[in-house]
Amino acid sequence: MSDRQMISAPPEVQDLIDGGALFAVNSSGGKDSQATLITVARLVPPTQLLVVHADLGEVEWHGALDHARAQAEAAGAPFIVSRARKTFFDLVEHRHRTYPAASAFPTSAARQCTSDLKRDAIVRDTRRYADQHHFTQIVTCMGMRAQESPRRAQQAVFKRSARYSTARRDWFEWLPIHALSTDEVFSVIHAAGQQPHPAYARGNERLSCVFCIFGSRNDLRAGAAARPELFERYVELERRTGSTLSQSRRPLEEVTGLSVAEAYALHARSLT
Known part of the structure; x- marks a missing residue:
């Protein structure tokens, strides 16, 4: 040390x-x-x-x-x-x-x-x-x-x-x-x-909220793959409020490059 x-x-x-x-x-x-x-x-x-x-x-x-x-x-x-x-x-x-x-x-x-x-x-x-x-x-x-x-x-x-x-x-x-x-x-x-x-080990840089307002793209993608049901809830909330979680002012699906369906598919693959 x-x-x-x-x-x-x-x-x-x-x-x-x-x-x-x-x-x-x-x-x-x-x-x-x-x-x-x-x-x-x-x-x-x-x-x-x-x-x-x-x-x-x-x-x-x-x-x-x-x-x-x-x-x-x-x-x-x-x-x-x-x-x-x-x-x-x-x-x-x-x-x-x-x-x-x-x-x-x-x-x-x-x-x-x-x-x-x-x-x-x-x-x-x-x-x-x-x-x-x-x-x-x-x-x-x-x-x-x-x-x-x-x-x-x-x-x-x-x-x-x-x-x-x-x-x-x-x-x-x-x-x-x-x-x-x-x-x-x-x-x-x-x-x-x-x-x-x-x-x-998933590549996260931060840890606290799964989807943090300061989360990097890697953090947010890892969160979507680990918790697709939570990702879906955030995506719905963004659409309903017209606001975005990310400070980039881009929707979560755009920031992560994942649709809700793709997040669920990633999660399912991680379980096999």
Whole structure:
């Protein structure tokens, strides 16, 4: 393992470890959160760890929740499943009814899927766990990396969250693997004797929703072949709302190069 992969805690993070802070790792079951948990678990005692998975229901890759749970067990950390009070389809339908002239699907500028379905539920349950176990300092650990986008490259590796801190609780955000490349992320996973979610073997670059607004063509094709019934539902929703999931503003069938019938046929061939 390279020196860059052997990440040490910055001084301000080490002070929080020594001070007994709760380190809550947001785990989607994807490669980046898996490498994040492996890294954090090397530095933080299990009694100060918490792994939180935002369950996205039917739009999530099968096995993502179980994969995240297995990682928590490997780290010896408590595991919480957070669920929003709405689904992805609820969100899209509401946007379509309320703002018929706008995109019904979330966009890069209005990522309600992240805030409403993941972040808010995770913060709610992390706060509850901290209160129950008398933690007054919380460090949220996330797997965002500089290589992913110019915007993420500019994110602070460590900061205090003014939004979630209160008079009786300090809340911080830490990006432990911010400097790592994709290859280094997989190396961290394999060096720990673990395997990434099987979707990566299909060629996926991302893992969370089967059909993500930021998904590459390969991701979306893999999703269509794995879950043709879900692909069909998204295609129908695009047609009915006149909006597109993809940020390219092209329909899913065009982006993937697959009709719904072809997706079902691909899936059937994969089972033989």
